Amino acid sequence: MLNVDFPEQPKFDTLPEMNHVEGAAAFLSIQEGCDKFCHFCVVPYTRGSEYSRPVKDVLKDARRLIELGVKEITLLGQNVNAYHGESPDAASKEWSLGRLIQEIAEFDAFEIIRYITSHPRDVTQDLIDAHRDVKKLAPYLHLPVQSGSNRILKAMNRKHDRDFYFKLIDQFREARPDIAFSSDFIVGFPGEDDRDHADTLDLIRRVHYAQAYSFKYSRRPGTPASASEFQVDEGVKGERLAELQALLDEQKMAFNQKCVGQEMGVLFERKARHEG
Ligand code: SF4
Numbered sequence: 304m305l306n307v308d309f310p311e312q313p314k315f316d317t318l319p320e321m322n323h324v325e326g327a328a329a330f331l332s333i334q335e336g337c338d339k340f341c342h343f344c345v346v347p348y349t350r351g352s353e354y355s356r357p358v359k360d361v362l363k364d365a366r367r368l369i370e371l372g373v374k375e376i377t378l379l380g381q382n383v384n385a386y387h388g389e390s391p392d393a394a395s396k397e398w399s400l401g402r403l404i405q406e407i408a409e410f411d412a413f414e415i416i417r418y419i420t421s422h423p424r425d426v427t428q429d430l431i432d433a434h435r436d437v438k439k440l441a442p443y444l445h446l447p448v449q450s451g452s453n454r455i456l457k458a459m460n461r462k463h464d465r466d467f468y469f470k471l472i473d474q475f476r477e478a479r480p481d482i483a484f485s486s487d488f489i490v491g492f493p494g495e496d497d498r499d500h501a502d503t504l505d506l507i508r509r510v511h512y513a514q515a516y517s518f519k520y521s522r523r524p525g526t527p528a529s530a531s532e533f534q535v536d537e538g539v540k541g542e543r544l545a546e547l548q549a550l551l552d553e554q555k556m557a558f559n560q561k562c563v564g565q566e567m568g569v570l571f572e573r574k575a576r577h578e579g
Contacts, residue, residue, distance in 0.1 A: 326372075326572040326573030326574075327372060327373060327374040327375060327570060327571065327572045327573065328373065328374070328375040328376075328377070328570070328572050329368050329371070329373040329375070329376055329377070330376075330377045330379045331361065331364055331365060331368065331376055331377070331378055331379060332356070332379045332380065333355065333356050333361050333378050333379065333380050333383065333386055333388065333400075333403070334353065334354065334355045334356065334379075334380030334381070334382065334383050334385065334386045334388075335350060335351070335353075335354050335380065335381060336350045336351045336352050336353045336354050336381060336382075337350065337352075337353055337381050337382045337385075338352050338353045338382075338385075339382065339422060339424070339460075339461075339462065340460060341449075341459055341460050341461060342458065342459050342460045342526060342527040342528040343459060343489060343492065343520065343523060343526055343528045343529075344523065344526065345523045345525065345526060346381055348525065348526075350381060353382060353385050355380075355385075355386045355387050355388040355389075355397075356388055357388050357389035357391070358388045358389060358390060358391045358398050358403060358406070359389075359391045361388060361403065362391070362406065362407075365407055365410060365413075366410075369410060369412040369413070373412070373413070374412065374413060374414045374415065374570060375413070375414060375415040375416075375417070375570055375572075376407065376413050376415070376416055376417070377416075377417040377418065377419060378400070378403070378404070378407070378416070378417070378418040378419075379418075379419060380418075380419075380420070381420065382420070382421075382422050382425065383400060383418050383419060383420060383421055384400045384418070384421040384422060384425040384426060384427070384430055385422065385425040386398075386399060386400040386403060387399060388403065399427050399429055399430065400418060400427070400430055400433075401427055401428075401429030401430040401431075401432060401433045402429060404416055404418070404430075404433045404437055404440060405433060405436070405437060408437045408439045408440070413439060414439060414568075414570065415439060415441055415570060416437065416439050416440045416441065417440075417441045417443065419445050420445055420447065421444070421445065421446050421447075422447070423446060423447075423448070423461075423463045423467060423468050423471055424462045424463050426446075426471050431474050431475060431478050432478065434475055434478045434479040434482060435478035435479060442479050442481045442482045442483060443482065443483045443484075443485070443513075444475055444482055444483075444484055444485070445484075445485040445486065445487075446468075446471070446472075446475075446484060446485070446486055447486050447487035448461075448465075448468050448486050448487070448488070448506065449461060449487060449488060449489050449492075450488070450489065450492060450495070450499065450502075450503050451465055451499075451502040451503035451504070451505055451506025451507065452465075452495070452498070452499035452500075452502040452503060453465055453502075454494075454499060455492050455494070455495050455499045455502075455503075458492065458493070458494055458528075459489075459492060459528070460527075465502070465506055468506070469506075469509065469510075472484065472510055483513035483514075483558060484510055484511070484512050484513060485512060485513060485514045485515055485516075486510075486512055486515045486516075487515065487516045487517070487518075488503065488507075488515060488516070488517040488518070488547060488551075489517075489518055489519075489520050490503070490517065490518070490519055490520065490540055490543040490544045490547055491519050491520040491535035491537075491539065491540030491543060491544075492520045492528065492535070493520070493528050493531035493532075493533045493534050493535065494531065494533040494535075495520075495535055495543075500543050500546075500547075503547065504546070504547065504550060507547070507550055507551065507554070508550070511554055511557075511558075512551060512554050512555070512558075513554070513555060513558040514551075514555050514558070515551045515555075517544060517547055517548055517551060518544075519537075519540040519541065519544050520535065520540065522534075
């Protein structure tokens, strides 16, 4: 167990520091911290337990962003779809992320809505439904999986297996057929062998990602995985990462190629440095 002082519960004022406004696009922080305790991650220790901002505060900040000319809003949280903010009305005690997205979409000024970062275990039916019903919600989902091996997912304490993840992907695709997926991958987690790595490649082939972030496992002091005696050789990690990234690059290229010739809306975030 780590001996780390948890930070105080975050105190959000209007437009907290994490909000970042640049031209027509802005981030709005709605949630902080995490209770998942994945065995490679320091967030639950460094950022404390999961906390959701009350809906009324989020909506107040959203109005301020509109005054600043924001058209694209990204709802931000370390585990954003665990959001359960205090309800502004008597009809319910808390609002989920799906409910909040529906409300944010009611603001005419916002043209594009995004959210990041999600955990598969916290996906709710109303979030899937929002991808079907809220046209302003970008057809994009960053849904980290980290590994395609059930054995490694268990060792990581991810609280889901590959079939659970595939089912979610299918549900999102059914709700929004043009949705583009992104993910995070860690290669060389302690104990990962060639079969586990092959399972991760297989998962990638089955999902088809538009883009992804991938890393070699590196020890985070104090986390359970850093103490494992089954650390993977750095050379092996490098080979696996190269193989995985080559596959992801192929998929990214295929996604980009599919977009050629399509007509899409474009949001100009700010003026260019040069006239014209
Ligand atoms: S990886 Fe994500 S879900 Fe897991 S402990 Fe870290 S912040 Fe939480």
